[in-house]
Amino acid sequence: xxxxxxxxxxxxxxxxxxxxxxxxxxxxxxxxxxxxxxxxxxxxxxxxxxxxxxxxxxxxxxxxxxxxxxxxxxxxxxxxxxxxxxxxxxxxxxxxxxxxxxxxxxxxxxxxxxxxxxxxxxxxxxxxxxxxxxxxxxxxxxxxxxxxxxxxxxxxxxxxxxxxxxxxxxxxxxxxxxxxxxxxxxxxxxxxxxxxxxxxxxxxxxxxxxxxxxxxxxxxxxxxxxxxxxxxxxxxxxxxxxxxxxxxxxxxxxxxxxxxxxxxxxxxxxxxxxxxxxxxxxxxxxxxxxxxxxxxxxxxxxxxxxxxxxxxxxxxxxxxxxxxxxxxxxxxxxxxxxx
Numbered sequence: 001x002x003x004x005x006x007x008x009x010x011x012x013x014x015x016x017x018x019x020x021x022x023x024x025x026x027x028x029x030x031x032x033x034x035x036x037x038x039x040x041x042x043x044x045x046x047x048x049x050x051x052x053x054x055x056x057x058x059x060x061x062x063x064x065x066x067x068x069x070x071x072x073x074x075x076x077x078x079x080x081x082x083x084x085x086x087x088x089x090x091x092x093x094x095x096x097x098x099x100x101x102x103x104x105x106x107x108x109x110x111x112x113x114x115x116x117x118x119x120x121x122x123x124x125x126x127x128x129x130x131x132x133x134x135x136x137x138x139x140x141x142x143x144x145x146x147x148x149x150x151x152x153x154x155x156x157x158x159x160x161x162x163x164x165x166x167x168x169x170x171x172x173x174x175x176x177x178x179x180x181x182x183x184x185x186x187x188x189x190x191x192x193x194x195x196x197x198x199x200x201x202x203x204x205x206x207x208x209x210x211x212x213x214x215x216x217x218x219x220x221x222x223x224x225x226x227x228x229x230x231x232x233x234x235x236x237x238x239x240x241x242x243x244x245x246x247x248x249x250x251x252x253x254x255x256x257x258x259x260x261x262x263x264x265x266x267x268x269x270x271x272x273x274x275x276x277x278x279x280x281x282x283x284x285x286x287x288x289x290x291x292x293x294x295x296x297x298x299x300x301x302x303x304x305x306x307x308x309x310x311x312x313x314x315x316x317x318x319x320x321x322x323x324x325x326x327x328x329x330x331x332x333x334x335x336x337x338x339x
Contacts, residue, residue, distance in 0.1 A: 027055045027251035028094055030087065031244065032113050033102030034063035034075065040283045041067075041130075041237035046100055046244040048286040053248035053266070058094060060086045062113070063105030069236055070280030072134040077105030080112040087116050096120065098251035100244050101127040101155075106139065107146040114150035124250045127151050127193075128243035129160040129168055144168060153192035157216075157256070159243040161200045181215035181222050189219035197260060199242065203227065216260045224257040226264040235271055236281040242267045 029050050036042030043059045050057035062083050066074040083105070099117060104110045117125055129147070132140055148168070152158065160168070162178065169187035170179050181198040188196050201213040215225040245266045249259035273288035 025056065027097040027248070027253075028058055029055050029098045029100055029244070029247045029251050030058040030060060030090070030096045031100040031102065031247075032060045032062050032083070032087070032104060033100070033240070034065040034105065035061050036065050036067060038067055038069050038236075038278070038283075040069050040281075041240045042102065045237045045240040045284075045286075046102065049241050049244035049266075050100075050248045052286040052289070053245055053252075055097075055248040055251050057244075058090050058096065060090075062109050063103060065103070068280055069276070069278045069283060075105070075135070077109055080106070080108040083109050084112045084116060087113075091116075091120075096123055096251075098247045099123060099125045100247040101125060101151060102240060102243070103130060103132070104143075104147070104151075107142040110143065110146035110150055114146075114154065117151075117154045121154070124156040124247075125151075125154045126243050126247040126250065127155040127158050128239055129158065129164055130239055131161065131164050148191055152188060155188075155193045156250070157195040157197055157246065158188050158193050159197045159199070159239065159246065161239065162198050162202075163200070165196065165198055181217035181225075182219070185217040186219045194218065195256065197242075197246070199239070202230075214264055216257065224260050226261060226268075228264075228268050231271055233274070234281045235274060235284060237284050238267060238271060241270055241284045241286060 029046075031043060031046040031050065033046055034042040036044050039045075042065060043061065047057040047059055060083060062078055064076045064078070065072060099120075101113060101117075104113055117123075127147075132143070135143065158165070162184075165184050165188075166173060166179055169184050173179055178201075181196065181201070184198055185193075185196045195216055195218055197214070197216050199212075199214045201215060203211045203213050210230040211227050212230050213225055213227050215222050217223065242263055245263040246259055249262055250256070254262070267284070269288050270284035270286050271282075273285040273291070274282040275285055276282050
């Protein structure tokens with residue numbers, strides 16, 4: 001509570017409820033995901049994104065992932081009972097408005113989370129399927145089978161890259177043509193998922209520019225999408241950022257197509273302002289909008305004037321190449337606006 005919003009008259013003559021007046025809390029999003037000490041993806045990415053969107057994250061640790069900004073080296077799944085206990089302890093106290101489901105550690109973890117989701121069937125579930133090529137084969141297939149059978153029926157929307165969703169939903173696809181977003185939605189719909197948000201669909205090259213499409217689809221067809229110019233850089237944490245932003249927007253009451261459009265815009269600007277904290281890939285800057293305008297920093301700020309007071313601030317005309325590019329080093333320790 002800020003000093004301005006605190007009650008100023010607690011005398012006996014004040015109304016009985018004056019001391020108990022509190023501002024309405026932000027929408028709460030429970031995030032099931034792995035810890036990530038690099039801060040790039042997993043729960044750290046979820047927490048930062050949900051906060052940047054004006055909601056409150058309730059993080060439940062499902063696994064401990066050993067990684068840096070370039071590679072994943074190992075992971076240890078959290079015991080399924082411990083996952084459930086974390087969540088149910090909070091759920092007895094806090095009202096949840098949306099779920100974000102990321103990496104759940106093991107098939108047993110998937111089962112534990114699915115049981116919790118089934119008790120709150122009216123709350124929207126945003127399920128994100130990351131690329132899991134680093135997971136041992138003897139653990140990967142049981143995990144994917146459990147995710148398919150238990151999480152997809154609960155998911156309002158399944159988010160993933162075009163390749164990850166093709167490998168997961170249509171593993172026997174043998175056409176030279178890549179499956180469309182609608183075909184992926186049909187495959188997901190067979191398990192009960194209402195929408196798919198397919199990212200990273202490569203479009204035909206126009207001159208030197210490469211564009212990618214991001215499409216929201218149902219089994220009936222594509223219903224929304226955003227095309228962006230492809231960044232000439234490698235990122236980590238983009239999928240968690242997009243899915244967490246979408247969950248926060250749905251939690252706040254946004255309609256699905258509008259939420260997808262805003263989440264994609266937020267991701268694009270986060271990537272555009274991304275930074276390289278180590279020697280690996282670029283991390284999205286989920287608080288790009290907290291950077292001051294360039295003229296306040298003498299043109300040295302890594303943003304492009306997106307200090308609009310919130311994550312919906314638009315990118316200025318003629319957006320910059322992604323910060324962190326080898327030819328355009330980013331200033332360290334840029335001063336940020338604070339609330």
